[in-house]
Amino acid sequence: MSTAESARFPYQLIATDLDGTLLRPDETVSARTRAALAAATAAGAAHIVVTGRAVPWTRHILDDLGYRGLAVCGQGAQVYDAGEHRLLTSVTLDRQIAGLALAKIEAEVGPLLLAASRDGLDGEVLVGPGYRVHDGPLPYRPIRDTADLWSAPLNKVYLQHPRLGDDELAEAARQAAGGLVGVTMAGEGIVEILPLGLTKATGLSLAARRLGMKAAVTIAFGDMPNDIPMFAWAGHSVAMANAHGDLKAVADEVTLSNEEDGIAVVLERLLE
Numbered sequence: 001m002s003t004a005e006s007a008r009f010p011y012q013l014i015a016t017d018l019d020g021t022l023l024r025p026d027e028t029v030s031a032r033t034r035a036a037l038a039a040a041t042a043a044g045a046a047h048i049v050v051t052g053r054a055v056p057w058t059r060h061i062l063d064d065l066g067y068r069g070l071a072v073c074g075q076g077a078q079v080y081d082a083g084e085h086r087l088l089t090s091v092t093l094d095r096q097i098a099g100l101a102l103a104k105i106e107a108e109v110g111p112l113l114l115a116a117s118r119d120g121l122d123g124e125v126l127v128g129p130g131y132r133v134h135d136g137p138l139p140y141r142p143i144r145d146t147a148d149l150w151s152a153p154l155n156k157v158y159l160q161h162p163r164l165g166d167d168e169l170a171e172a173a174r175q176a177a178g179g180l181v182g183v184t185m186a187g188e189g190i191v192e193i194l195p196l197g198l199t200k201a202t203g204l205s206l207a208a209r210r211l212g213m214k215a216a217v218t219i220a221f222g223d224m225p226n227d228i229p230m231f232a233w234a235g236h237s238v239a240m241a242n243a244h245g246d247l248k249a250v251a252d253e254v255t256l257s258n259e260e261d262g263i264a265v266v267l268e269r270l271l272e
Helices: 003-008 020-023 029-040 060-067 095-109 146-150 166-177 199-212 225-233 262-272
Strands: 015-017 047-049 072-073 078-081 086-090 113-118 125-127 154-160 181-187 191-194 218-220 237-239
Touching: 015 020, 015 029, 015 199, 020 181, 020 218, 020 262, 029 047, 029 262, 072 199, 078 199, 086 199, 095 154, 095 166, 095 181, 095 191, 095 237, 113 146, 146 154, 154 166, 166 181, 166 191, 181 225, 191 199, 199 218, 218 225, 218 262, 225 237, 237 262
Parallel strands: 015 047, 015 218, 047 072, 218 237
Antiparallel strands: 072 078, 078 086, 113 125, 113 154, 154 191, 181 191
């Protein structure tokens, strides 16, 4: 990046979460935000999507954006080359350890409602009995027997509880099984168990290394507790106005909501 470009935009890497951050509630990206990202990349920055969604639930959004770079998917489990439509790295959840973790959690809170995301470019999301799925276009396959969740490699397991709220369930899961698996809350009704030590920061650091970029020159945007490790890694962190309180507490600044083009507001200011 040239000296002139450095003066125009102070970061080399822009890392954006998708849901609740880059995407509006209708799963589109506004023209204003698209223009701000285009201006920042024209000024020498790279944009990288960092999402909890696995590749099959992310690919259509990236294609619609004309996005050709790297994306970090599956809470850091997958580094995906959007231009070539191929996985560069993929980390799977040890199914035996995950089963033990679930048993420990259920011993504390009672029966859980389960879903799981299978590994791979075309990995299905399997949804067990009673698990509440958000309305929308994302495909999933209902199953009758939760034993079917374990029949192929997974990148994550989703947890819900009949009575506990998301924050309560996530905390209970950490207390019961935090030594075996990672636990994160990625959105309303979305508590996940992951390979131990895996976070968005893990995948982002791998992707940044491939691009020859460092944490200090990264600005990150997010809205949920699963973005906390990414915020800790990045040189500057920005929470959306609609963000979870735990994320706002560790952010360097808070912008407007995803409905109000909060990313664009920050990028336009930095481009001035």
